[in-house]
Amino acid sequence: MIRTTIVGYGESNLKLTETYIYRLDNYLSSYYPSISWNIHNAALRGATTREMLRSLKDKVLAYNPNLVFINLSSNDSCSTSNNLIGLKEFEENLSEIAKQIKLHNNRTGLNGCIPIPLLITPPPINELITGVMRTNNRLKQYVYIIKKIASEQKLPIIDLFDIISAKEDYMEYVAADGFSLSQKGQDLLYDLVFIELTKLINYQGVLKDRDVTRDDDFRS
Numbered sequence: 001m002i003r004t005t006i007v008g009y010g011e012s013n014l015k016l017t018e019t020y021i022y023r024l025d026n027y028l029s030s031y032y033p034s035i036s037w038n039i040h041n042a043a044l045r046g047a048t049t050r051e052m053l054r055s056l057k058d059k060v061l062a063y064n065p066n067l068v069f070i071n072l073s074s075n076d077s078c079s080t081s082n083n084l085i086g087l088k089e090f091e092e093n094l095s096e097i098a099k100q101i102k103l104h105n106n107r108t109g110l111n112g113c114i115p116i117p118l119l120i121t122p123p124p125i126n127e128l129i130t131g132v133m134r135t136n137n138r139l140k141q142y143v144y145i146i147k148k149i150a151s152e153q154k155l156p157i158i159d160l161f162d163i164i165s166a167k168e169d170y171m172e173y174v175a176a177d178g179f180s181l182s183q184k185g186q187d188l189l190y191d192l193v194f195i196e197l198t199k200l201i202n203y204q205g206v207l208k209d210r211d212v213t214r215d216d217d218f219r220s
Helices: 020-031 049-059 087-103 136-152 160-165 183-200
Strands: 002-011 035-044 067-071 116-120
Touching: 002 020, 002 049, 020 035, 020 183, 035 049, 049 087, 067 087, 067 183, 087 116, 087 136, 116 136, 116 183, 136 160, 160 183
Parallel strands: 002 035, 002 067, 067 116
Antiparallel strands: none
8 A cells, every 4th residue: 555644744723623724634545545644743933944844854854745735824924923034934945945955865765755835825915904913915915925835846735815805795704813814714725735636646545646846956
């Protein structure tokens, strides 16, 4: 039986919500029973990309993942945080996270032993709750960088920010803190993750080989 490891990395979610990674862990084997799915929730509460980069080896690479969902939050853009991450550092951090994942030899034989990072943009913000601490105008600049890195490194991406922002009832997808996902938001994210997953695997559930930058380019 083929063993496939998925790591959900990034922002932790509010208690009492059934997260997308929890649902993958519980239901994925029923859709693809011929695959031995090994799913890890590597959440970092309140983390920015600075902490994500620092913890990458222990939280993600140690599991030799085949697929890493990089679930980004609006923490980097929070203006009242002592650890506010500017746009330049944010881009450097996220780019390095993706590069290090792709450089890791997971020795599984799937996709040439190259893990696949999949980027997830943060949900929009309910500014009635967060005030000037977190704003959508500021967050859009970070979302732009996420899309830029996805394009440059040929990474799959789920643009949660734009998808939710386009909904008339978008505030229902955001939790009471004003920036995390509500259960409705988690349900949507699970559906989007599952759709992207079906693009990355064949009908049996085996990870396809992708045309990724294999990089020696990243070793400079």
